[in-house]
Amino acid sequence: MADLDRLLARAAEWRDQPLALATVIGTWGSAPRPRGSHMLVAADGRFEGSVSGGCVEGEVLAHAAEVIGGGGFRRLRYGVADAAAWEVGLPCGGEIELIVQPVSDQGFAPALFDRIAAARDAGASLEIATDLVTGNSGEAADAAEREAFVNSYRPPRRMLIVGAVQIAQSLAALARELDFAVTVIDPRARFLTADRFPGVVLDDRWPDEAVAAARPGPATALVTLSHDIKIDDPALIAALTAPTGYIAALGSRKSHAARRARLADLGFDEAALARIEGPAGIAIGAIGPAEIALSIAAGAVRAFSTKAG
Structure with missing residues (x-):
């Protein structure tokens, strides 16, 4: 809280x-x-x-x-x-x-x-x-x-986390402490459980539908973590077609280049693709889920603080 x-x-x-x-x-x-x-x-x-x-x-x-x-x-x-x-x-x-x-x-x-x-x-x-x-x-x-x-x-900042993986558990807990209202999105029921994600909103719809329904705006961060293009890409598409304040995608530079190519093939221009921070977060030499979550949370805070300033 x-x-x-x-x-x-x-x-x-x-x-x-x-x-x-x-x-x-x-x-x-x-x-x-x-x-x-x-x-x-x-x-x-x-x-x-x-x-x-x-x-x-x-x-x-x-x-x-x-x-x-x-x-x-x-x-x-x-x-x-x-x-x-x-x-x-x-x-x-x-x-x-x-x-x-x-x-x-x-x-x-x-x-x-x-x-x-x-x-x-x-x-x-x-x-x-x-x-x-x-x-x-x-x-x-x-x-x-x-x-x-x-x-x-102002209303609380929101974070939509796509992919109910281990990093998401650390990120959801940290984001709540940073005054984000958190929603975790994943259509895979075994991953998306209240035991794994206490105190946050869980949405088991497909990410394109869930993100569109959330109506992300300038105070909303969207982070994709699943490493599954069937889950991550639809979420990124929905975020890019809205005034989402911060968009980040987990993955290596090589996987991010491939991601940008896929989205470019769908008609997104360079300005749109530049809105995606990839690899997600601030480079702090993070090792392990908690540190990676910290780098992503820091990236979101930096993005919103820069815009506010």
Whole structure:
């Protein structure tokens, strides 16, 4: 389960007690967590998420306790020039700015967690605006704050893994930790079992049908792993005829050249064929299924990060 999904689950679980929400609203230099990162704090001391990778969490927890106790909205900034930054452990050279809000109608309303979760389930984005004077949050479309922080909650990235082989087992588990919603596709029932692939969606249709039904878009990665052209090629064809964000195919350079030739014979031009990363993943000298899965996951993250940047 991804960081945001875990936080949303805790928000639902802890609703019977007062909560505070800390959010990174600005970063400079070598900041450990990006803008929009959250930490949810409960009155009983439990917390979920991170706003600094551990550097200032203790300080933020103290502010959150005061907010929960009725102390009101807080806006905080930490940097290496501040004595407090060294005291709480932020010597990394960066600066971060945070807000801490009560989870209430006079802050971050509990219903907003439900709206974020519903948007993610629907594959849609949602923007929440926070007035930096009052600390009140609401959907950005309804907000008219003069000074506001707008946090964009994007749907989870998806990964379609074609071929329920051993590498796919490692890749599916790793991709889930990287905030990908994972589907494993393979028409071979003996390979595609819940025991081998716990916690992911399984699709036993032929890959062309399964990929087309998934409607891959810019936030979707498709990876073929079966080494069977009857399974891999139809999936690649379906991915190339859609705006799929990342396409990768396992195999040697020789097998990838043969793959490109087959697809070219079907009418795909050079620009289309260049969309396929083959051999799949980043060259790290990977040996064994887990390391190969790591290189492929890294290739997908690099592709999406490059496009986002």
